[in-house]
Amino acid sequence: xxxxxxxxxxxxxxxxxxxxxxxxxxxxxxxxxxxxxxxxxxxxxxxxxxxxxxxxxxxxxxxxxxxxxxxxxxxxxxxxxxxxxxxxxxxxxxxxxxxxxxxxxxxxxxxxxxxxxxxxxxxxxxxxxxxxxxxxxxxxxxxxxxxxxxxxxxxxxxxxxxxxxxxxxxxxxxxxxxxxxxxxxxxxxxxxxxxxxxxxxxxxxxxxxxxxxxxxxxxxxxxxxxxxxxxxxxxxxxxxxxxxxxxxxxxxxxxxxxxxxxxxxxxxxxxxxx
Amino acid sequence: xxxxxxxxxxxxxxxxxxxxxxxxxxxxxxxxxxxxxxxxxxxxxxxxxxxxxxxxxxxxxxxxxxxxxxxxxxxxxxxxxxxxxxxxxxxxxxxxxxxxxxxxxxxxxxxxxxxxxxxxxxxxxxxxxxxxxxxxxxxxxxxxxxxxxxxxxxxxxxxxxxxxxxxxxxxxxxxxxxxxxxxxxxxxxxxxxxxxxxxxxxxxxxxxxxxxxxxxxxxxxxxxxxxxxxxxxxxxxxxxxxxxxxxxxxxxxxxxxxxxxxxxxxxxxxxxxxxxxxxxxxxxxxx
Numbered sequence: 001x002x003x004x005x006x007x008x009x010x011x012x013x014x015x016x017x018x019x020x021x022x023x024x025x026x027x028x029x030x031x032x033x034x035x036x037x038x039x040x041x042x043x044x045x046x047x048x049x050x051x052x053x054x055x056x057x058x059x060x061x062x063x064x065x066x067x068x069x070x071x072x073x074x075x076x077x078x079x080x081x082x083x084x085x086x087x088x089x090x091x092x093x094x095x096x097x098x099x100x101x102x103x104x105x106x107x108x109x110x111x112x113x114x115x116x117x118x119x120x121x122x123x124x125x126x127x128x129x130x131x132x133x134x135x136x137x138x139x140x141x142x143x144x145x146x147x148x149x150x151x152x153x154x155x156x157x158x159x160x161x162x163x164x165x166x167x168x169x170x171x172x173x174x175x176x177x178x179x180x181x182x183x184x185x186x187x188x189x190x191x192x193x194x195x196x197x198x199x200x201x202x203x204x205x206x207x208x209x210x211x212x213x214x215x216x217x218x219x220x221x222x223x224x225x226x227x228x229x230x231x232x233x234x235x236x237x238x239x240x241x242x243x244x245x246x247x248x249x250x251x252x253x254x255x256x257x258x259x260x261x262x263x264x265x266x267x268x269x270x271x272x273x274x
Numbered sequence: 275x276x277x278x279x280x281x282x283x284x285x286x287x288x289x290x291x292x293x294x295x296x297x298x299x300x301x302x303x304x305x306x307x308x309x310x311x312x313x314x315x316x317x318x319x320x321x322x323x324x325x326x327x328x329x330x331x332x333x334x335x336x337x338x339x340x341x342x343x344x345x346x347x348x349x350x351x352x353x354x355x356x357x358x359x360x361x362x363x364x365x366x367x368x369x370x371x372x373x374x375x376x377x378x379x380x381x382x383x384x385x386x387x388x389x390x391x392x393x394x395x396x397x398x399x400x401x402x403x404x405x406x407x408x409x410x411x412x413x414x415x416x417x418x419x420x421x422x423x424x425x426x427x428x429x430x431x432x433x434x435x436x437x438x439x440x441x442x443x444x445x446x447x448x449x450x451x452x453x454x455x456x457x458x459x460x461x462x463x464x465x466x467x468x469x470x471x472x473x474x475x476x477x478x479x480x481x482x483x484x485x486x487x488x489x490x491x492x493x494x495x496x497x498x499x500x501x502x503x504x505x506x507x508x509x510x511x512x513x514x515x516x517x518x519x520x521x522x523x524x525x526x527x528x529x530x531x532x533x534x535x536x537x538x539x540x541x542x543x544x545x546x547x548x549x550x551x552x553x554x555x556x557x558x559x560x561x
Contacts, residue, residue, distance in 0.1 A: 260513035
């Protein structure tokens with residue numbers, strides 16, 4: 001579905017941001033991308049729909065090269081990006097207008113545009129904000145509307161660049177629930193974050209450092225890898241506790257580490273059985 | 275001298291159809307030198323409370339005293355350093371130097387004294403002096419936050435009041451900010467922070483104020499907070515509390531990985547021992 005072949009990119013001031021990156025993303029996969037600030041995560045995201053073009057190597061989205069200008073519209077219909085500060089991606093006076101912008105830009109007929117907007121509003125459950133100005137919404141609501149704006153273009157792959165970092169926990173949960181729903185519908189999710197706990201159920205996690213992919217694997221193998229902390233990444237405390245317990249022969253299955261509730265349940269099952 | 279609030283209430287858009295009560299009958303005493311966390315859900319009134327401390331908002335009813343002075347006193351502004359959630363909202367100067375020097379100059383300190391304070395503040399937040407000549411708006415989110423904090427520190431405030439100081443920052447900057455605050459606390463400053471990042475802040479907090487629907491629903495030490503069964507809790511504390519509720523004899527005051535590990539291993543040892551000493555009996559019964 002998405003293929004990076006030996007991609008390198010440096011910013012105009014000479015800072016290398018990506019170095020020889022090879023990555024394949026399969027259809028329907030939920031991929032988490034983690035790494036310290038400046039490790040190249042966001043640069044990688046911007047390559048996913050041709051906002052940035054590789055200086056070396058190539059990025060191919062379902063057979064279309066992002067360096068081919070004639071393919072860009074097709075690529076942007078497939079891959080949509082939701083940014084950390086969604087205010088920067090609003091263009092409409094009302095939420096409805098904003099949602100219509102994308103499909104209109106793709107030259108869809110008016111009736112079709114209306115359908116896309118209705119679908120996106122109901123999918124994320126933000127119909128009630130339809131006639132509101134995006135400026136009057138709270139952080140979590142804005143993030144949901146930005147997501148709906150991307151959905152209105154019916155992309156197959158949605159890239160999220162640190163979307164929960166400015167949100168309070170409740171709003172974060174609402175946004176994450178919407179993402180889970182999309183995943184169940186078979187959408188490709190590329191999720192960039194500092195909050196490692198949000199990636200507990202990802203299919204695969206890619207760890208970046210200084211523009212390179214240094215490690216990839218399923219969440220359990222990545223999070224339980226001791227070198228993760230050397231990369232300056234902080235493990236969620238329950239996962240850290242589970243990793244320590246494992247060395248004392250107390251094994252908590254991965255799917256139970258997710259919440260304090262399931263963690264406690266498993267410990268009681270282990271200890272009260274003895 | 276402490277910060278004292280007596281029967282303080284505040285509503286937004288008072289006497290209009292949009293009137294929204296934010297705080298009701300708040301009674302509070304924050305002692306000097308404490309590290310205080312203000313917790314609560316979105317819209318509970320946390321940020322409103324912060325803005326009352328230095329007179330950015332004036333209460334409808336009640337009295338606020340900071341070291342015995344009313345919050346509209348200019349001296350209170352010098353004693354309370356404020357750092358807002360969006361650092362960019364409080365930065366407005368052409369260079370980082372101007373930004374940090376603005377407060378001291380505004381209070382009439384000499385250029386020499388101001389320069390000393392700028393250097394001292396810059397050192398406290400561990401920023402590179404080369405940065406002084408840059409525009410604050412060319413900096414990263416973490417650096418901007420540090421400049422905002424430095425401009426508050428340049429007044430050598432007795433109280434440092436922060437609204438969501440680490441939200442949106444990456445782990446390295448979070449650590450930097452928390453370490454700076456800890457140092458300021460050790461210097462004798464009172465730190466009052468509104469935060470959702472309970473896991474990061476919890477180890478530092480000495481006192482916790484929990485606000486729910488405009489009222490104080492808890493105010494006390496961190497240990498009492500854990501005992502009182504309040505929410506939110508860091509994940510580890512929440513897990514330990516559940517272990518205890520399910521009948522495992524753990525000390526539910528553990529909230530970090532090390533203490534939780536010790537407790538769980540201790541309980542493992544105890545339950546193992548019990549089960550070994552119980553086994554012979556079971557065997558006898560079976561026989």
